[in-house]
Amino acid sequence: MAPRKGIDSPVTRSRDRVLPGGPGPGPGPGPNARIAKPARSKFKPKRPPGRPFKMPARSGSSQSQSQSRSASSSQPSAAPSAALTPAPRALSMLEALPVEVLEQIFLYSLNLNLPRASPVIAAAVSREQIYSLLIILAFWDDPPTHRRSDAMNRILTPLDYVPLTLDQRGQLQEAVLRCRWCTMARVREQIPTIMILTIHRQWINMGITMEPAQQAALDRFMQRQDDTIRTFHGQGPPLTRAAQLCQHPEMLRLSRIPGPHDYELHITPMVLVELRARTMKSIVAWPALSLIKFPDHLLRGRRTGFTPDDVMYLEMLRMCSNNYTHIDSPLIPSTTTTVNRTALHEGVGKAIRTQNYNALLSLLKIDEYIFRFNAVNQARPVFYTIPSDHFLTVTRVGRDKPHLNAAFMEALIRASAESIPPNAPEILEWTLENVRLTQRHPSSYNDINGKLAHWLSNFVLRLPEQLDYTSEFPQGQLFTCGQLDPLDLEACRFIEEVLEPWRGPPPNYMPESQFRTEDWWVEKSGLSKK
Template sequence: MRREKKQRVPPATHISRPNSNYRIAKSTRSPFKPKRPPGRPFKMPVRSTTAPPVPSPATPNLESTPAPRRLSMLESLPVEILEQIFLKSLNLNLPRASPVIAAAVSREKIYKILIILALWDDNSTNPDSEPIKRILRPLKYVPLELPERGMLQQEVLRTRWCTMERVREQIPTLMILTIHRLWINHGMTMELDQQAALEKFMNRQDDTIREFSGEGPPLELAPDRYHSSQAGRGALTPAPHQYKLRVQPMVKIEIRSETMNYTVTRPALSIIKFPDHLLRGRSTGFTPNDVMYLEMLRMCSNNYAQTGTPSPLTNSWVRRSVLHEGVDKALRTHNYNALISLLKLDEYFYRFHVSREGRPKCYMFPSDHFITVTQVGRFRPDRPDRHHLNAAFFEALIRASAESLPTRGPEILQWAHENMRLAQRGPTPYNNINGRLATWVVNFMLRLPEQKDYVETFPQGQLFNCGQLDTTDVEACRFIEQVLAPQRAPLKNWLVESQFHVDNWWVEESDSLKK
């Protein structure tokens, strides 16, 4: 008899039982899924939304603490050896390679040595000298060649640690080193009173006596490096030769041979190239400290001319394009002191360096500076309701080079007419001064083509020379009568004027140096 095949009845979703208050859930396991092997499965960690507990300071988490970095062989060297390596290589990028090396060489004595090496012009063939070795210890000193020193100087002046204060502190040291090199080490003999006065001066105890006499052998001079005059030959004059040592603190040292009629000059600071970042200024303009720093470098490097004396040539130079970027920024940010400092440096460099390369030339600068003054000097920020046509910036540009004034400038004519109308409406002393200047500017622009033709053939006939007026010139007399008189005196040489007073820094710090 054939058996009937039983049909599979699908399992019920739940089974009701008497006296039962729960249901059995339907199995969701697939019939084709293999069975789990016997045993208890591993539990998955429960994720928590709360932050893990912070380990207490008493029980630090050693697993999360990074292992200390192993020092390299160079970093493991003693600090004294790292200093020697740094001073021998003169690679200012070396401290950037490691914080350990940076900490080892970032010391005041290292800063002092780098400033001296960068700013001292020493071309001696015999560098051994006990005072020099003592000052530059631990460096084994060897004089740098001019190209090498120029590269080092630019790198040093660009660093953040080379501040105005650090450079200013080393200027007396640089001058004392030069006196040792050119006077004492050269074998000059002096009278006892002269020697005592020089020792007191070099110890920075007294600077009232600044001229000293002595005699000695002929000097080894380098006239191609600095301006000097020679009327005779030292070889034809029997030794010993008579010398005069003149020291202008913080500025220069002069040694004159009375028997050979020879003078050699060494500036306190040997600036090869003025740093671009000081000439250009910051993105927001020039700070008072920036202007003072620039003035200190200008004065202490002897880059200025005194009235009535021939100015010695230094080996300094500037990038005029960068300098006039700074002039434009000083005008737009209304920084009068920065403007004056930059114009003085530019005029001195052009007149006493560029002009002497060939025949004398007329000193000129971009005429756009005059137009910039008329555009940015219209209103005062604190008094927007009142015109403030400040003529001081315009007069400063004229005092630097009146011949740079554009012959055709509608902006300048409008600026001049507004000043004249302002003087008529409100005749205050300030407005009257501006109105007198504006009247002279309008009349001078009519005579300007003739003036430019004159100075092209005779550059010494410029209206202003080093900011000074020639009282015998006809155009200068017009300026004095129409602009300056009767309230203001004739303008004098402005290159010797500075915010940095060189006479305040020689004796003042002597006590601190002794300590």
């Protein structure tokens, strides 16, 4: 290797040497002599030969960036990622608590915004058992004066249960229904648990005794092994609490008579728990789901309309909260559930525009039942109407499918025929179009459309008289809960002019539902039937 040229290199030393004829005692330098350069300081480095390359001026930031790039290029490849990784965040005192303690705090506070405060807390309380307990608390109507039993303690573990007031349960129910995890399947799976808790509370904890065979049948029912026996008999003391709830004079008298008394427990799986006395009608009843208010977001539907699961969710809430006329029950139809009618009829309009017939029927049933049988009305007859714009929407949408279009019109008529706009040219045009359809293409299906259109054109002329009568006697409306009164003159016209000879008088359509309540009580191999 060639020696490095520097201050102390041999080449440098040879250049510093005095050549012949240099300064000395002899004469001055000759003509061919070179004058030796003075010795260079050993502290000052020698500039390399050649013209230096002139770099363009750059800002300080770009120089610092280039320096950082050059520095990073000299580092190993793993160094940049390690340098960019943020330091782990220290847990707060709340987050550092054990998971069991965080669960207790969450269940005690019932603040559903708490998991949004921290991913650590969200991970700790996001478990199926927590979801189940929140659903039970939100939908179980439990009077705050009762005490817990050992069986109820096992069901509600790890919750330190305290009954909620009506306002507290209403707020919790509204918050739970807004959560994404509160799906139809999760609510459906907890309905039997809520009913079993009600049976414990209102039958077993009341001290009612049963025959061994009856007790065994009730045990199988509560273990969800067999639901063929749904009526159970027992004896017990006066049920003062039940008497206070129903405020029936005869029941109040019975509650003061020393026992034992004979009682019956009637259970409709997934729907209702009834406590009856053999000498009276039903004393008091508890729906499977104590629904305080139908959720607005389900009533309005999605931006694109209603999915089949949305409709099934609405039907499950309607049926399991007993918001329909239960044929076998002697209870007078009544409900404490409320509904936002503005949101509901927004959903009705969306169901018509998206041609979702099942969603339309479900919404109309919810609206009519709650309007007619609200507990405030005390079962007195009321005049039920719907926005007349729905009829006009039907005339504008779905005309390419005349049979489905006629089904939408008939569904609205069955809900409230008195709400038809009397002087709307769209209604007249719709009737003429369907009558001409029958004339151009005669068939049994087209004949149904033509008969409905012909009746509608005549009914619009009689509508002012019908409104005068029903405003004074609301029970005289053409349809009530989708059912015709065969003794009413206008109902007879509808049967003769529209339904005969292929269809009979329509019955009460409130108990009709896509959600089959009888499919979800008995468990198969430890799992609910799917």
